[in-house]
Amino acid sequence: MKKHTVTQKQIAKRAGVSQTLVSLALNNSYDVALSEETRQRVLDVASEMGYVPQAAARSLAQGHTNTIGLVLVRPHHQVFRDPYIPNVITGLVEVLRRRGYRLMVEHIDDLNNVQVVSDMLKGGEVAGVVLSGETGVERVFAHLVEVGYPIVVLNESSALNHTVRIDHANGIRSAVDHMIGLGHRHVAAIHYGPDNDQADWRLGNLHQTLASHNIAVDPAYIRFGEYDPESGYRAMQGILQLNPRPTALFGMNDMMAIGAMRAIHETGLRIPQDIAVIGYDDMRFAAFTNPSLTTVRAPESEQGRQAAMMILKLIEGQPTHDVQTVLSTKLIVRASCGGAAS
Amino acid sequence: MKKHTVTQKQIAKRAGVSQTLVSLALNNSYDVALSEETRQRVLDVASEMGYVPQAAARSLAQGHTNTIGLVLVRPHHQVFRDPYIPNVITGLVEVLRRRGYRLMVEHIDDLNNVQVVSDMLKGGEVAGVVLSGETGVERVFAHLVEVGYPIVVLNESSALNHTVRIDHANGIRSAVDHMIGLGHRHVAAIHYGPDNDQADWRLGNLHQTLASHNIAVDPAYIRFGEYDPESGYRAMQGILQLNPRPTALFGMNDMMAIGAMRAIHETGLRIPQDIAVIGYDDMRFAAFTNPSLTTVRAPESEQGRQAAMMILKLIEGQPTHDVQTVLSTKLIVRASCGGAAS
């Protein structure tokens, strides 16, 4: 047995019919009359010979592929730094598979390499693209959208694109409100960035919310980390030097929050009695830190599912009134911020 | 401007040459003579018109695609439960991109749906496949390998396949040796499975290592979890009832270990003084638990890189003497098991 592709031509010969009929039978096309008998015979021969359609030939003939692309725009070293992307992939694959589509994952370091995206689309490698990355994306890809390529952007609020975003503004507000509600007035935060628009935007939300509570924000209370525990740890060491020492800390992701918690413990301070901590993401380990971490849960795999459904609608030309899909976050109250059971 | 694909034919017309020359010029083929002048002119016209080769047509003509597939074989709900796969993907994409290949991610629940793999290969969707999943894989795909399809399997030791595996046997041994070396004789473990061969195999390693230290293993000391902190937490609650209470715990992944640590803390016991804990994986948060987690680091993204290089060798027909690539683990000593600084 050698590696050899079975073609419709071969099936046709074996079944004693034309290649045309084989194609029609295999695709259940009823536009052209075709007796039930021969259809069955063709199908039998096909499965007997182990026929599998050649994806390339099919795409070429139809001028359409059933692969969709997921393009991640962010510095290489932090693509999978947090489980956000894996969660999105889970959701994407789940619905794509059900609809007979495949997922191609690509990654570009920054907005200078965007040509990959237009190559994939123009080259017919993918029928559509789901984009995740920094803001600015909507400007860079505007021409592609204009020309009619199906593109769905994650976590952008641009009116130009179809987007599926998580309502982080509200997520941030719910966390801050929770802290304020527990009486905290000196709130510090470890944020990421400020290297991209997404981060800046979230930071803006934080400032706004604090301002709405009439809390002046000392810039020294806002530190920056790089998504990982280490940077949260270092940032917290800086914050702990401040006078007056903040009574509450908002870590903009759980990774940095857990790093901060370690720094706090090392100085002998108690959580939440001396410093309350709240995180963001609700990662799997969040319920098992010591103390358990109060955090904000974002529906990430659901975002993947929604994005898949939206890109498929665009590809199949269905009407999409819901150009902007917004998903809500949820505050998960545990022990690290007080105000609830362990 | 409409969405319209630029073809070599159009370029040929505009440049006043035949389509053949366009193809030759674009592919830097020197088999056929071609004046430097016209080559340049063709390239200029091509870039001016924004030419992008049609992937489908190219694949069809060449009988070869530059997409490789990553197929994950495991129950749906635990595909991305741990960051193992994301780490592997990082490594894969890193080298594939450099070599001009794309990555297609597919997922199948169990070994009953393996047809997807043969479809992808026979249908020419992918030039090769990297497989990750339960043991048994090598048997199921034996016929595909025989026929000559390039397949690389992760973490299998079958002689039938090309594999890239992490030396977990040694990883387990290093952890156990560490505990024994610190004087522990009553060692408990929270393992995963026993639903698949991979898990069983690792469990066998654990037993072996303990036996080599002349430590009898009370079956009650071995509990099973399901990869996540919750299950580690529950398993540990059971273990804490035992008499005599073990003095050391080996969590077969960091997630379950962190869950177990919580259970230990809740009973008022101290780590590592009362119970020493050791994990497996060295996830990002491991250095920031309280106390920091002694664990075994597995070179996961390196495994992805190696797998990519191997599948490319297979595809390009290069000789591969290294049918079995083995990567080493490393014991990371922190505080949760004693024997080192905080």
Next chain:
DNA sequence: ATATCAAACTAATACGCATTAGCTAAAAAC
């Protein structure tokens, strides 16, 4: 001045499938 050869190019074909136009024979209509 004719034969030889290489350089530079073109024509033709194949890849595997979908699809449109066209053909044949039997059934229906008049």
Next chain:
DNA sequence: GTTTTTAGCTAATGCGTATTAGTTTGATAT
């Protein structure tokens, strides 16, 4: 009994590229 219809099929063509087998032109050799 001739025309019209229709069910069931085949032939032919196109998708965009790569590749093999030519063709033309000008230079070199004889």
